[in-house]
Amino acid sequence: MARKERRPSRAIEHARLLEAAKSVHVPPQVDVCVAGGGAGGLVAAILAAERGASVVVLERDVECGRTILATGNGRCNFANARLDPELYNEPDFVRDVCGDSWLDDVLGFFADCGLAWEEEAEGRLYPLSRQAASVRNVLVSRARRAGVTLATAREVVGLRPSKDGFEVTVREAFGPQGTSCLRAQVAIIATGGGSLANGNQLCSDLGMPIQPDEPVLCPLACEGLLPPELDGRRVRSEVTLKRNGRVLQRRHGEVLFRPYGLSGIVVFDLSRFAGAGDVLELDLLPGLDAVRAEKLGRDTLDGLLDPIVAASLVAHAGDLRRALGLAKSLPYRVTGPAEANRAQVTRGGLLVNAFDPRTLRAKDDASAMARLYACGEALDVDGPCGGYNLAWAWKSGMVAGTAAAKETSR
Numbered sequence: 001m002a003r004k005e006r007r008p009s010r011a012i013e014h015a016r017l018l019e020a021a022k023s024v025h026v027p028p029q030v031d032v033c034v035a036g037g038g039a040g041g042l043v044a045a046i047l048a049a050e051r052g053a054s055v056v057v058l059e060r061d062v063e064c065g066r067t068i069l070a071t072g073n074g075r076c077n078f079a080n081a082r083l084d085p086e087l088y089n090e091p092d093f094v095r096d097v098c099g100d101s102w103l104d105d106v107l108g109f110f111a112d113c114g115l116a117w118e119e120e121a122e123g124r125l126y127p128l129s130r131q132a133a134s135v136r137n138v139l140v141s142r143a144r145r146a147g148v149t150l151a152t153a154r155e156v157v158g159l160r161p162s163k164d165g166f167e168v169t170v171r172e173a174f175g176p177q178g179t180s181c182l183r184a185q186v187a188i189i190a191t192g193g194g195s196l197a198n199g200n201q202l203c204s205d206l207g208m209p210i211q212p213d214e215p216v217l218c219p220l221a222c223e224g225l226l227p228p229e230l231d232g233r234r235v236r237s238e239v240t241l242k243r244n245g246r247v248l249q250r251r252h253g254e255v256l257f258r259p260y261g262l263s264g265i266v267v268f269d270l271s272r273f274a275g276a277g278d279v280l281e282l283d284l285l286p287g288l289d290a291v292r293a294e295k296l297g298r299d300t301l302d303g304l305l306d307p308i309v310a311a312s313l314v315a316h317a318g319d320l321r322r323a324l325g326l327a328k329s330l331p332y333r334v335t336g337p338a339e340a341n342r343a344q345v346t347r348g349g350l351l352v353n354a355f356d357p358r359t360l361r362a363k364d365d366a367s368a369m370a371r372l373y374a375c376g377e378a379l380d381v382d383g384p385c386g387g388y389n390l391a392w393a394w395k396s397g398m399v400a401g402t403a404a405a406k407e408t409s410r
């Protein structure tokens, strides 16, 4: 009888990856050192290496691209067919960095990697396999083909300017020595969101203006009228974000009730704009005006709403008419972000006005450091759900990697 193949346990797999990381030879001197082997860092490394630079990626995790594996619920919504700089917190900077051919550049890059993709609702682009591993793997393969040294289990803990570039201090997750050093002509900061948080040595080494991090694209803790027992119920709604009665934003889509407040993609997107004290007003019957809703719901709300949500509304309101009123305008007062450790993106990081948008090189007057570049979420750029954040990471990685290679070839 054929024996079933068993997958190695996590601990065994981790030990194997650590051993593989240890065996990677890191050259003592390179043209380009990329700190962080995630979405932006891998793309930057590929483009720099393909233009002739010697490149090392230093990644603190035991594998490159692990963040990519978690995206889009493991399916990786890697870009959007309707990219628009206006949807980001720094629209002018994003426009200047990404240019007019942003989408074509990203898709051309992935086509060259051998990735096929498909478009879903709202322009969301996914790999044909619907597996985030497809995206991660084509990047890692292309990086290897280009000759990039992928040095995993190595965290960049220091960057010191030296005569001809940087001295990079690396903390290794293996071996007795603990730290090692290498020299690089240029460095690209691609350490992702939250990586330059308070007290981080790298952050103070950079000597650059850094905006403290705050979670965005996350659920919101709210005070609402409906009981926590609705946890897990999903409703299609129109959600209006209001501040002192003024409308800030409005979105359509699915809202998920949680014991602490509200979740779902619509709420994630609104979390980029919401602050404590703001109100999320849910219209649970967005396709029905009040008159028609009243006519249809004169005997029961079960034909209009999820019956469990309907029962909860009626129990709270006391009668059908008032319950209908609530269904059209159900207020939730925001108290702050929830499950912040699971936020998809952090706002904050390196301030964009310290970087030249044509190259993503730190402006000379903004840094004590020569030849410092940045890409992805390490910069203070964030966009909505739907593939916009990865699209930024890819394109900014392309810009930084290309410019870094040009600088080292001079």
Ligand SMILES: Cc1cc2nc3c(=O)[nH]c(=O)nc-3n(C[C@H](O)[C@H](O)[C@H](O)COP(=O)(O)OP(=O)(O)OC[C@H]3O[C@@H](n4cnc5c(N)ncnc54)[C@H](O)[C@@H]3O)c2cc1C
Binding pocket: 035, 036, 037, 038, 039, 040, 041, 058, 059, 060, 061, 064, 065, 066, 067, 068, 070, 071, 072, 073, 076, 077, 078, 079, 154, 155, 156, 157, 190, 191, 192, 193, 195, 202, 342, 343, 344, 345, 375, 376, 377, 378, 386, 387, 388, 389, 390, 391, 393
């Ligand atoms: C659960 C989840 C789902 C998401 N889904 C989507 C989605 O479907 N579509 C979308 O567009 N966006 C999505 N995002 C956001 C997207 O993943 C990020 O915006 C994107 O990965 C940012 O790219 P980056 O290269 O800047 O950072 P990352 O991809 O996070 O890479 C940074 C890398 O740097 C490493 N690192 C950090 N500090 C150091 C250091 N000091 N030394 C060495 N290495 C270091 C990290 O280990 C990491 O590998 C999601 C995020 C999360 C958390």
